[in-house]
Amino acid sequence: MNVHHLELFYYVAKHHGISAAARHIPYGIQQPAISAQVINLEDSLGVTLFHRRPFSLTQAGRELFAFIEPFFGKLSDIDARLRGGRVVRLRIGAPEPIQHNYLPAMLQTLKKRVPELSFSLTSGLQDVFEQQLLAQEIDIAFTGIHGKPAPGIQCQEMIRIPLALVVRERSGFKKAQQLWEMDRIDEPLLCVPVPEPVTTIFLTELQRRKIEWYPSLELASLDLVGRYVAEGFGIGLTIMQPDVPAPAGTRLIPLTDFPEVPYAALWLGKINPLLETVLREARSIAGKVSSLSPA
DNA sequence: TCGAAACAAGTTAATCCGCT
DNA sequence: AGCGGATTAACTTGTTTCGA
CATH class of the missing domain: 3.40.190.10 (Periplasmic binding protein-like II)
Known part of the structure; x- marks a missing residue:
């Protein structure tokens, strides 16, 4: 008998099924893994612990659950107590x-x-x-x-927050449309790295509009994007936070017709x-x- | 001590199967 | 027939074991 298998069975019995257990176990584990481990437990005990569909514990399953429930059910209490009450x-x-x-x-x-x-x-x-x-x-x-x-x-x-371009205060760009109408956008694009939703959503929309403009400089944070724009490195991609002013030396051009960032x-x-x-x-x-x- | 093999436990994708 | 839950298959990853 393996304590990890017992723990998985505890969640299965508590939540009346393997899928429900997968949704409630407080660490990431998928349904097939739970299924396999519970089968291992049944094999090692030589008994069936529950009927799958519809879910019901067998007599052996009820006995085992009654035995392990006081232990696994109170783990969070002892965890809190040991951490200092x-x-x-x-x-x-x-x-x-x-x-x-x-x-x-x-x-x-x-x-x-x-x-x-x-x-x-x-x-x-x-x-x-x-x-x-x-x-x-x-x-x-x-x-x-x-x-x-x-x-x-x-x-x-x-909340959903609109995207915006951040340009130098004295830049000639007033509207994003001016950029989209250009044959080729020569201004370097400054943004946070690609897995970041702000950038991913923006680039996806550019692709949909068949506009070619790729990041020239990837920066670790939106604050840095503003800072580098102020220093004249190019045009930045940021979000339009209603109660937050544009970084010093820059102004924001809202991308009102772009998807917002959830x-x-x-x-x-x-x-x-x-x-x-x-x-x-x-x-x-x-x-x-x-x-x-x-x- | 180190590297290969074995093993355990996890994943995703595909498939099975019972219920509506 | 379609849906959702359970299982299977194939694979990856991390750990343990064992022999050189």
Whole structure:
């Protein structure tokens, strides 16, 4: 008998099925792996633990579940106790603009609601956050998203933010249309690296419009894009945050007819009361930001 | 100690199968 | 027939074991 197999059986029995278990196990694991491990457990015991469809535990399955449930059911309690009882730790992943502009207000409110809260912030991109969530290195991420998140990761969209070009203050470009009408765009394009949704969504739309313009300089953050534009390196791609001014020495040209970038909260497995509070606060801030956007 | 082989456990994609 | 859940097949990756 293998403890990992027992753990998987616990989730299968608790959630009445292998697929439901795959959706609720707090680390990433797919249905076939659970199925195979539970079959291994049944083989090693020489008994059938549950009927697949419709789901029902056999007598042996009920006995085993009754035996292991007190242990696996209380793992989270002992985990919290060993970590020091009342300290509530929240590890958040978010790109720098979100960290700069929105997280301070959110964390202040959260701190009032949950005084024992301590938190850590990490920056990155969607794929990095997904890996960190799966490795349980962060608890929640707020990030621009493009494409479906990895299996097991829950996703709730918060807000859609329009794309914008950032140009030098005294640049001759007033409208994006001026660029699209050119035979060839010679201005270097500055943006964050390609897996970042801001860039991916922009390039996909350019491709759809059959406009050829490729990144000349990939920078680690949207802040750096603004900074390099101000220094005259070219035209930058950024997002139109309604309550955030353009970086010094630059101005923004909104890309009103381009798709917007969806920003979402990502977390792993079942939501807990703390994450519920965080999501509620995030939705409230997203609502306020949306109301500032020009219609 | 190091490298090859074996093994365990995971993935995706395809397939099976029971239910509506 | 179509849908959704379970299983199978083929593969990858990481760890362990074992012999030189």
